[in-house]
Amino acid sequence: xxxxxxxxxxxxxxxxxxxxxxxxxxxxxxxxxxxxxxxxxxxxxxxxxxxxxxxxxxxxxxxxxxxxxxxxxxxxxxxxxxxxxxxxxxxxxxxxxxxxxxxxxxxxxxxxxxxxxxxxxxxxxxxxxxxxxxxxxxxxxxxxxxxxxxxxxxxxxxxxxxxxxxxxxxxxxxxxxxxxxxxxxxxxxxxxxxxxxxxxxxxxxxxxxxxxxxxxxxxxxxxxxxxxxxxxxxxxxxxxxxxxxxxxxxxxxxxxxxxxxxxxxxxx
Amino acid sequence: xxxxxxxxxxxxxxxxxxxxxxxxxxxxxxxxxxxxxxxxxxxxxxxxxxxxxxxxxxxxxxxxxxxxxxxxxxxxxxxxxxxxxxxxxxxxxxxxxxxxxxxxxxxxxxxxxxxxxxxxxxx
Numbered sequence: 001x002x003x004x005x006x007x008x009x010x011x012x013x014x015x016x017x018x019x020x021x022x023x024x025x026x027x028x029x030x031x032x033x034x035x036x037x038x039x040x041x042x043x044x045x046x047x048x049x050x051x052x053x054x055x056x057x058x059x060x061x062x063x064x065x066x067x068x069x070x071x072x073x074x075x076x077x078x079x080x081x082x083x084x085x086x087x088x089x090x091x092x093x094x095x096x097x098x099x100x101x102x103x104x105x106x107x108x109x110x111x112x113x114x115x116x117x118x119x120x121x122x123x124x125x126x127x128x129x130x131x132x133x134x135x136x137x138x139x140x141x142x143x144x145x146x147x148x149x150x151x152x153x154x155x156x157x158x159x160x161x162x163x164x165x166x167x168x169x170x171x172x173x174x175x176x177x178x179x180x181x182x183x184x185x186x187x188x189x190x191x192x193x194x195x196x197x198x199x200x201x202x203x204x205x206x207x208x209x210x211x212x213x214x215x216x217x218x219x220x221x222x223x224x225x226x227x228x229x230x231x232x233x234x235x236x237x238x239x240x241x242x243x244x245x246x247x248x249x250x251x252x253x254x255x256x257x258x259x260x261x262x263x264x265x266x267x268x
Numbered sequence: 269x270x271x272x273x274x275x276x277x278x279x280x281x282x283x284x285x286x287x288x289x290x291x292x293x294x295x296x297x298x299x300x301x302x303x304x305x306x307x308x309x310x311x312x313x314x315x316x317x318x319x320x321x322x323x324x325x326x327x328x329x330x331x332x333x334x335x336x337x338x339x340x341x342x343x344x345x346x347x348x349x350x351x352x353x354x355x356x357x358x359x360x361x362x363x364x365x366x367x368x369x370x371x372x373x374x375x376x377x378x379x380x381x382x383x384x385x386x387x388x389x390x391x
Contacts, residue, residue, distance in 0.1 A: 004379045024381050031386055039385030042378060220387070234380035 041229030
């Protein structure tokens with residue numbers, strides 16, 4: 001048994017399968033960062049830091065004539081989103097019920113996916129994570145007031161990446177409101193805006209990215225944006241009483257930007 | 269057109285098992301292609317296309333290993349290791365059997381949801 005303590009929960013195999021499947025189904029569409037950045041791992045729960053390959057001087061060496069330096073690392077962060085499930089609902093699922101109420105799991109999944117996206121795209125200063133948009137040396141240009149402005153601004157962003165030698169393919173992360181506008185819009189002549197943007201990106205993905213403000217165009221060539229997973233997203237057990245099982249979604253990760261100029265943010 | 273990769277009624281298999289079977293079939297085809305090119309190189313000397321098959325085989329294998337923690341664990345004990353291949357295989361199998369006793373019934377070996385990277389998925 002590992003740190004998730006799943007075997008201590010009063011949940012049947014069928015129940016765990018239901019919970020894991022539901023979590024996977026809810027998380028995958030929302031985990032926008034994982035569609036666009038390099039993913040390494042999972043390296044395990046005990047994995048605690050990312051090697052940055054850098055050092056900093058240490059002021060007081062232990063002896064005269066000896067210099068000292070300390071390795072710099074980026075510690076992994078742990079995200080946890082707690083939720084609960086009624087034991088009666090799990091019992092009904094064991095009987096074959098198909099309409100189990102897992103609303104709190106769905107909410108937790110959405111929250112932790114947003115937290116991951118925000119850390120990757122907009123950063124998390126207290127955790128030492130610089131996000132893609134804030135790390136970019138390119139000043140954020142407006143995406144446009146209407147969806148019909150998007151092709152021009154996305155094309156300019158792609159050109160700005162090409163101009164500094166950042167090759168494609170390129171991807172586009174869109175905040176939920178902007179993504180909805182893209183899906184709903186057909187340009188003059190009825191050509192779907194989604195397809196037009198995909199052509200500008202060279203066929204790269206257009207990703208629905210909850211938590212992202214505005215949009216970010218970034219290169220997918222690899223080696224620029226590095227997500228390092230310790231424990232990948234998992235459901236763990238906290239405690240239970242006669243009525244309810246208390247569980248949580250959890251992961252550990254670090255994120256770093258190796259090539260800040262490989263992304264161009266667009267403001268909403 | 270056939271569904272030879274299935275040995276049980278496809279409608280009784282989970283979507284996950286069907287995907288796994290498709291990729292196993294694909295892996296076999298890539299290995300066959302590597303063998304064909306090896307033979308062809310002997311008579312033609314054209315080395316270009318075989319590299320593609322090496323790449324495809326590696327990609328298929330990585331896809332499958334991400335979905336099969338025990339297979340992955342055994343491969344980690346055997347592949348890219350110096351020394352006796354058979355001994356490494358025996359040790360890796362024994363190690364994975366021990367580890368799998370601690371593994372929960374559902375989910376990946378670490379108890380996670382096994383989501384990992386989504387890069388390269390459909391948009």
